[in-house]
Amino acid sequence: MARRIAFFDCFSGASGDMILSAMVDAGVEIEALRSELDKLHLPGWRLEADRVARQGLAGTHVRVMVDDNHPPERRLADIEEMIQTSALAGSVQERALSIFRALGEAEATVHGVPVEQVHFHEVGAIDALIDIVGASVGFELLGIDRAYASSLPVGLGSVKTAHGPLPLPAPATLALATRAKAPLRPAGTEVELVTPTGAAILTTCAEFTQPPLVVEKVGTGFGTRELPWPNVLRLWLGTPVEDGLEDGEVTII
Numbered sequence: 001m002a003r004r005i006a007f008f009d010c011f012s013g014a015s016g017d018m019i020l021s022a023m024v025d026a027g028v029e030i031e032a033l034r035s036e037l038d039k040l041h042l043p044g045w046r047l048e049a050d051r052v053a054r055q056g057l058a059g060t061h062v063r064v065m066v067d068d069n070h071p072p073e074r075r076l077a078d079i080e081e082m083i084q085t086s087a088l089a090g091s092v093q094e095r096a097l098s099i100f101r102a103l104g105e106a107e108a109t110v111h112g113v114p115v116e117q118v119h120f121h122e123v124g125a126i127d128a129l130i131d132i133v134g135a136s137v138g139f140e141l142l143g144i145d146r147a148y149a150s151s152l153p154v155g156l157g158s159v160k161t162a163h164g165p166l167p168l169p170a171p172a173t174l175a176l177a178t179r180a181k182a183p184l185r186p187a188g189t190e191v192e193l194v195t196p197t198g199a200a201i202l203t204t205c206a207e208f209t210q211p212p213l214v215v216e217k218v219g220t221g222f223g224t225r226e227l228p229w230p231n232v233l234r235l236w237l238g239t240p241v242e243d244g245l246e247d248g249e250v251t252i253i
Helices: 016-025 030-040 076-084 090-111 126-141 171-180 196-205
Strands: 005-009 045-054 057-066 146-149 152-154 158-161 164-167 184-186 213-222 232-240
Touching: 016 057, 016 126, 016 196, 016 213, 016 232, 030 045, 030 126, 045 126, 057 126, 076 090, 076 126, 090 126, 090 171, 090 196, 126 196, 171 196
Parallel strands: 005 146, 057 213, 152 184
Antiparallel strands: 005 232, 045 057, 158 164, 213 232
């Protein structure tokens, strides 16, 4: 069976909901996704997927609707326990745990505290839990064996957080990109285009290079923010280009 690879084309950045939206647009059934996420036994949320067309492009926008406007703060250990005691497949658990651990370590570096003392505020909210675990489920449902990503566009300015205004890129986003040696490109805007959740998913699960591949399907995921350009992340799905050469092999004619 041919291997399936994915390329995340981060035209307008990356966030958890954009990644999830692109996966749904690429073929993840929303009911299957809801069914898997229900295994977290996490109350107070629902998942909505809408077909949208903006600025000449059509795609999907997935929204996490949260009933509780004041989600509790969570430590990494709380999130790990929630995932590990769920009925999710082992591979999904492993991927989601890796993403949250990377995020926790980035927050610990930024704030200068042990990772055990990190409180997840924005990223510990229900919507981020759904985004990260949902993306982990999406990798499985789409049969992705290996993932790649483009460079990440980043703006300057500031972003509102639980700690007050912080510079862009958000410190955790920058820490994650630094750790993964992810290529960043200036976006010429004062808007947050790459969120910590989006950065955590991509820096944990993808390699930052564009692979040769035969594209079979493209999923277009819209973000919530409306911008002067299409606020989309495109997910290319396909198979590797088979050239008959192994890595590092040179043929001389």
